Amino acid sequence: MARAPTRPSSTKSRWRKRLSLAIKLLIVLALIGLGALVTAVYVAKAQLPGFDELKSSPNGQMIRVHAADGTVLVSLGxxxxxxxxxxxxxxxxxxxxxxxxxxxxxxxxxxxxxxxxxxxxxxxxxxxxxxxxxxxxxxxxxxxxxxxxxxxxxxxxxxxxxxxxxxxxxxxxxxxxxxxxxxxxxxxxxxxxxxxxxxxxxxxxxxxxxxxxxxxxxxxxxxxxxxxxxxxxxxxxxxxxxxxxxxxxxxxxxxxxxxxxxVKLAPEPRQNSVRYFTDWALPQLDLLIDETEKPLDVWTTLDLSMQRAADAAIRANAPRGAQGALVALDRDGSVRAMVGGRDYVSSIYNRATQAVRQPGSAFKLFVYLAALEAGRRPDDVEVDEPVTIAGWSPRNDSRRNSGPVTLRTAFAYSLNTVAAKLGQQVGFATVADMARRFGITTPVNTHPSMVLGTSEARVIDMTRAFASVANKGIAVTPFGITRVVSEGQVIYQHEVDRNHVLVSPFVAAQMTDLLQTAVNTGTGRSAQIGRPVAGKTGTTSATKDGWFLGFSSGLTTGVWMGRDDAKPVAGLHGGTAPARAFAQFMTKAVAKRPVEQFETEVTLPEWQEEPDEESYFGQPDNTVFVDEDGNPVGTSRPQDEFAPDPPGFGIERPVPDYERPQVMPQREPPPQPGEDRLDQEWIDRVTGREPPPPPRRREREAEPEF
Structure with a gap:
């Protein structure tokens, strides 16, 4: 029987054809790809810059930062x-x-x-x-x-x-x-x-x-x-x-x-306190300009002589183990000096712009501003007496009360009871609004104890607030960059806004009156520099923070000292190291400026009123009123009950009595018989003043001066 013939040769031939076709296709694709690659390479070659052009084109953006006098502070990039x-x-x-x-x-x-x-x-x-x-x-x-x-x-x-x-x-x-x-x-x-x-x-x-x-x-x-x-x-x-x-x-x-x-390495260049300023100012370029490639020359407000004086003042006066910060603002808001710590190399943390700390009695600036705007006057009388607000009973550091005193006296000697009464009268929410109006960007609570500075704030914000008072109530906004130049062209020029009025000029003048008294005869006497100065001290509980903020000859300076871990610093008070650092810096900073008198002359407080202990011993203003965390002591109501509603919350809530503005009394009755009065012999012994003639004393006791 005949077998059908097989066709292996034809099958192999078919696969050979397919393989040959695939190989040819791959060769064609490879040639096409090679041709495309060669074309792409030569197109790219034609578009490449020349050798000399590549040599002259740097990578990245170079920035040179200049001081106010043109000196190059630092080159970055x-x-x-x-x-x-x-x-x-x-x-x-x-x-x-x-x-x-x-x-x-x-x-x-x-x-x-x-x-x-x-x-x-x-x-x-x-x-x-x-x-x-x-x-x-x-x-x-x-x-x-x-x-x-x-x-x-x-x-x-x-x-x-x-x-x-x-x-x-x-x-x-x-x-x-x-x-x-x-x-x-x-x-x-x-x-x-x-x-x-x-x-x-x-x-x-x-x-x-x-x-x-x-x-x-x-x-x-x-x-x-x-x-x-x-x-x-x-x-x-x-x-x-x-x-x-x-x-x-x-x-x-x-x-x-x-x-x-x-191999011997070159020593690292020493980073001085100027870097605190440049670290704060340069990030603002992202908001001011769009240029991110061309080299820039950034002209700033920094005054090198003031910066050196500020650095020396902090180093010389900050207590051992403590840090210090200083900000100096000119009347237009230009930052003339900024120190964020004792040593930039060991710590780049900027305590002048980043740290938030309790300002203590320096916060009373906003309490008295609110009271003055509500109609009170520096010579108005308020009774320094025991007071209780929502379970909170502030006391003066001397544990004694002086009876009827003028607001000037109460502010000069930082009487806490009077500040608490003023806060209650105008409303604690009103005081908080005043603080925010003057540039405090951190949250401000409305606890009664807020009048003693229990809300945290930044040094630059507090300095800004005092500068706005010095500027007759017109807002001062800190800035560090005056202009930016790129390849010879000015691409940014700072313009100062002088039209934002915070309070009436007469309110600012009255506040300056109070601030002058605090420096001349009150808690800030160490800040005197031989020319008119207005300012205020601040010391928090357990001497954790010491502040002095003040102004003279158009320059406003804020000083803070304390530890980063908020532990107590022995001997630290606003009227001591911070006030001395302020005086050391300001003496040099305003030396070449003309002496400027304030609109209101210094009026000393009543001779027989009792200064608080900080005036003599440097004790904190609110030691007995808040606990280690700054919370009011002796308050029986939950803390959240005192907190203000979030903005735009849209739901009404009962307003506690202590937040309701009250009718501002313009006169206080004379002290009642049997009221606790001061020991004049003790006053004379501490102050070194001669006792007054007896007739004048009897007259004042019978008819207090209003």
Whole structure:
């Protein structure tokens, strides 16, 4: 029986045709892809800038910050040294870079297939990208034209640009661009800037060990920076030396002789207190201008002589273990000096603008402003007597009461009972609104004890409030940048707003009257500088914070001292170290300014009234009235019951009696028989004043002066 013939040859022929067709198709696609690649490379080549243009275009934005007199305070952003032509770059620097970054640099076409394959293999072995396989040319293309985004599209553009650069520039030109533009950490671009920063000399004198350290930085500048981690930098330099030996760039003897550990690093430049100011001012550029690439010259308000005086005043007067902060504002709001701590190097935390602390009796500024606006006058009389408000009973530091006193006397000697009564009369919410009106940006509570400064505030905000009083009730807004110049063109110019009236001029003048008295005969006597000064002290419970804020000759200065952990500081009171620092600074700061008299002359308080203890002994104003956390002592009602509703809450709530404004009494009756009076002998002994004639004393006791 005949078997049907098989057709193996025809089947094989069919598969051969298919395979041949596939191969031809792949060849065609490869040719098309190659053609597209070549086209893309030459298009990119045509669009590339010239060599000289690339040399003159820095990476990143450079910012120079000037003081008010034009002195350069600090240069920020990228730092570039001298551009070194290829033949001036030390051979050890060129060899170290090629060895560790791209050992086949002189043989590949811009992209190294072996390096790419190796990086893929490492990716498969470790499950993540560890090596990018980038050549020196690719890195240059990325640094100059692209970002460091790890996406395939960016990588493909990087390959195209690298291939194009290899077509347009020689290997020497590419290496010259790379070594003069690559980032080496610490803000330094290029080997000359890096050499000057880390070693204190130009790159033309780099030794083998120094070159190995710099070459090792490219992989991770922040990790291997010799100033940040010397041990890591030395270890990385050892890797570079071994690779150089393996590639034949140096001999084993040279590798053994090199000692990165023996390299002497240049000392870090000392960062002074100016950086507190620049750290505060420069972030405001994002709101003022849109320019993010061109170099900028930023002109500021800082007065270098005042800044030096402020720094010295804080260092000289801040108690051991305590920090200090100072802000000085001119009458237009320009910040003339700013100190955020005793030492910027040890702590960059700016206590002048970032820290929030209880201001103590310095907060009474807003209590008396509210009372004056409501119709009270400095010579109006209020009775200093025991008072209880919603279960809270403030007492004066002397534990005694003086009976009828003028508001001037009560403010000068920081009588807490009178401040509490004024707060109750105008309404504690009104006092809080006054504080916010004058620029307090932190939350202000409406507890009765708020009149003693239990709400936290920033130094710059409190200084701003006092400056607005000095400015006759017109708002003062702190600013640090006057103009910004880019390539010779002014792109920002500050304009001062002098039209925002906070209180009537006569209210500001009356407040200045009270503030003068506090300095001349009250708690702030240590702040006297031989010319008219108005100001107020503040001391919180357990001497955790000491404040003095005041103004003279158009300059307003706020001083705070205390510990960052809010622990008590022995002997710290507003009328001592802060007031002395204020006086030391202001004496120098206003020395060349004309003496300015205030609109109201100093009126001393009644001779027989009792100053509070801070006036003599520096005791805090509210020691017995709030606990360790600043909460009122003896208040039986829950704290939340005293808190104001959130803005826009939209639901009415019962208003406690102590928040309701009351009718402002203009006169108080004379003291009743048997009322606790002062011991005049004790007053005379402490103050050193001669006792007054008996008839005058009897007359005043019978008919208090209103």
């Amino acid at each position: 990228p730092s570039y040294g001298e551009w070194l032509p290829f033949d001036r770059i030390p051979r050890v620097m060129r060899d170290a870079t090629v060895a560790v970054e791209d050992r086949r640099f002189y043989s590949h076409l811009g992209v190294d297939p072996i390096g790419v394959a190796r990086s893929v293999q490492v990716r498969l072995d470790r499950g993540r990208w560890v090596q990018g396989g980038s050549t020196i040319t690719q890195q240059l293309a990325r640094n100059v034209f692209l970002t460091s985004q790890k996406k395939f599209g960016r990588k493909f553009r990087e390959w195209i640009l690298a291939l194009a650069m290899e077509r347009k520039f020689s290997k020497e030109q590419i290496l010259e661009l790379y070594l003069n533009k690559v980032y080496y950490g610490g803000g330094s671009y290029g080997i000359d800037a890096a050499s000057r920063k880390f070693f204190g000399h130009d790159a033309g004198d780099l030794s083998l060990s120094e070159a190995a350290i710099i070459a090792g930085l490219v992989k991770a500048p922040s990790n291997y920076s010799p100033t940040a981690d010397a041990e890591a930098a030395v270890g990385r330099a050892g890797v570079v030396l071994r690779v150089m030996e393996q590639t034949g760039a140096i001999t084993p003897a040279q590798a053994a002789e090199a000692d990165p550990k023996a």
